[in-house]
Amino acid sequence: MSVSAARAVEPCPPAALRIAAGEVVRDPSVEDRAMIQRAATIGRELGAYKPVVYWVDTLASALVGWGALAALMLLPGLPLAAALALGLVAVLGIYRLGSFIHEITHMKVDSVPGYRLGWNLIAGIPLMIPSFMYEGVHTLHHARNRYGTVRDPEYMALALKPKYSLPLFVAVSALGPIALFARWAVLAPLSVLVPGLRRTIEAKFSALAINPDFRRDPVTGAARQRWQLLEAATSLLAIAILVGVATDVIPLRAFLIWLGVLSASMVINQVRTLAAHLWENDGSQMSITAQYLDSVNVPPPALLPVLWAPVGLRYHALHHLLPGLPYHALGEAHRRLAAELPADNAFHRGNHRGLAPVVARLWAGAGAARA
Structure with a gap:
């Protein structure tokens, strides 16, 4: 909204403002107007957006996150305590850096000039989450007639599901990096040759969503051109990384560390998602x-x-x-x-x-x- x-x-009648302690009011006509108006x-x-804040915060997060990860990958003789400390810094720095994708989905292009491109270059592409994976998707979560319904890409009624679904919801996120490599290095190139696969990938595997029933609508115009460029860049990078590992250009140890840091950041985000809503x-x-x-x-x-x-x-x-x-x-x-x-x-x-x-x-x- x-x-x-x-x-x-x-305007709502005064009776519609009955909001008892602990009650979640679902009636679309019930509003607390004082809160909304204020x-x-x-x-x-x-x-007003402050571009300096965005750039300084983003670049600092990149410097801390990527710097700690590079040190962890390039310094194999570190004591365990130092390695764990660097790993924690890398995870938190990269997690914060990736979180700016949420801001991109809500800002106008001219709110922070050049920011979308800059973020994709230093975060979206190397993290394999280019901004189009969230743009046009997350805003549906905020639509008044979609939130919490089967048409909401970011809602699951977790409070109504069996208890085992909660740890499973978090655990599956640990496999996120593997799924991303499959998306960019395998399915994306294949989809160029198989039109039917292409439609499936765009509908089911091109959105950072948690609703398994969500299907993304086709994107057109300038947004599609941006999608294609970002997808090509991300796919080429993912393929290059896997080829580098297969040919020993990229040490397996460094690759596994990178996967571990990405996986840990995704797990933290998934735990945060548990506490983003009450899911009721x-x-x-x-x-x-x-x-x-x-x-x-x-x-x-x-x-x-x-x-x-x-x-x-x-x-x-x-x-x-x-x-x-x-x-x-x-x-x-x-x-x-x-x-x-x-x-x-x-x-x-x-x-x-x-x-x-x-x-x-x-x-x-x-x-x-x-x-």
Whole structure:
């Protein structure tokens, strides 16, 4: 929902504002207008993008992440403690760097000039997640009539699934790098020769989505041209890496370290995804307020979200109120809303103490039918 969308919410009768403690309201007509209107105002005040912040943060993350990974790969004689420390720095740095793909999906091309191209060169292509894998997909997750339904590419009712689905959801992400190499180095070249395979790849294997039933619509125009260029570059890089490993140009040890770092960063992201929402919707359409309450903020004083929910992801519920707000403004927007809205406002119930309580709630309720 954009700021303009927030302003356009139709008035609701006072009875529609019954939001009891702990209740997630799914009725599309039920809204907490005070929260939505104040959020829209703050969004207008803080909505300007700061290119310097994006470039400095992105380049610093790249320097730290890629630098630590290079040291880990090129210095085989490191003591175990030093190697583990470098590995942790590499994982967190690359994880933060990759997280900027989320910002790209929401910003206009001229918001941060040249940023999409720059990020793809230093992150998207080498990480094998070019920006088109998220552009045009993630915004569907924010559509009011899609969120939490079978048409949402980024929603699974995990709270309604058996408990074993939760560790399985995380474990499968560890195989992410292998799946990406298969996508870029094997399926992409084959799809050039097999039209039917090409259609399948574009529909099923060209989106960073968690809904297994999601199928991507064909892309046309300038977006398709950008897709083709990024796909060709990513595919060539993936093939070159595998050829380099097969011919001993790239040492197997270095390749395995790189795979391990990518895998660890994907696991962290998947754990974060567990705490991005409460995952309690049964597939029906939800009001903006209900979408907010089904999403999760982990604001200060919690400190660890800086690492596991970087680039504004700790304010995920607020992001669902104001998806167009740049990440560097979310903290200030949250502080203003927290100070200005009364204690009984729905805004405060979107705030959680940390990762563990959210995941514990999900685990406790998994498999139980919810109204």
